[in-house]
Amino acid sequence: MIDKESRVPIYLQIEELLKQRIYLEEYKIGENIPSERELSEQLNVSRMTVRQSITNLVNNGLLYREKGRGTYVANPKLEQPLNGLTSFTEDMRARGMEPSSKLINFEKMIPPVDIARELQLEQDEYVFHVIRIRNADLKPMAIERTYIPVKIFPELDEKKIMGSLYALIEARSHQKIGNAIQQMEAAIVSKEDSKYLQISTSQAVLIIKRTSFLTDGVPFELVRSTYRADRYKFISEIKR
Ligand code: 16G
Structure with missing residues (x-):
């Protein structure tokens, strides 16, 4: 799933993967996505990198964070x-x-x-x-x-x-x-x-x-x- 040899930076690959999961409704609007820890284990990447990808998707409006509760899939713009x-x-x-x-x-x-x-x-x-x-x-x-x-x-x-x-x-x-x-x-x-x-x-x-x-x-x-x-x-x- 994540190709560490690729010239595409890992954080971008994670972003693409999460976007795909949202698109395919594996992660549904209004629902929690897995935690940074779970994703880093699942994808075998560092938690820092997962955090960067999530932050980018939050900034793009695809996800939103709720303090102390996790990260959710946002409504489309x-x-x-x-x-x-x-x-x-x-x-x-x-x-x-x-x-x-x-x-x-x-x-x-x-x-x-x-x-x-x-x-x-x-x-x-x-x-x-x-x-x-x-x-x-x-x-x-x-x-x-x-x-x-x-x-x-x-x-x-x-x-x-x-x-x-x-x-x-x-x-x-x-x-x-x-x-x-x-x-x-x-x-x-x-x-x-x-x-x-x-x-x-x-x-x-x-x-x-x-x-x-x-x-x-x-x-x-x-x-x-x-x-x-x-x-x-x-x-x-x-x-x-
Ligand atoms: C829109 C208009 C604003 C107008 C308002 C009236 C833009 C950028 N702005 O928000 O200029 O005053 O509608 O809305 O689209 P209203 O009739 O619901 O009060």
């Missing part, structure tokens, strides 16, 4: 298309999951100048600053920090924002959501967000910054969403 302007609520429902939010912050404020500029606001115009943890089936998937001009949505409050922002906007006859511009980058999670997302401080996140416009070209939100990189992958179709 959620595939998020990048070509439609959809909301978190729509995305989760489309996958048969139940979206929910935890409100961390809701305040009315004069935004920093760069935010005001991007939202095309004058110096004295207010925004709502909203921070929400977005859950799917009660598990944290992302944290969203959103600025919404008060003049666009004066009646927004702490209760309304617990539901879908896009559904609220589209329920009003005079406004329709048009388009958005997005940027994506990778980062290591901040200490604050690691708590919100329930991940360790060394883990990777994907950050998407989105500015969204109504059909008349007026910006209605500026959002910075931080996604768990172990729960998400983004896909897009590209044509030539």
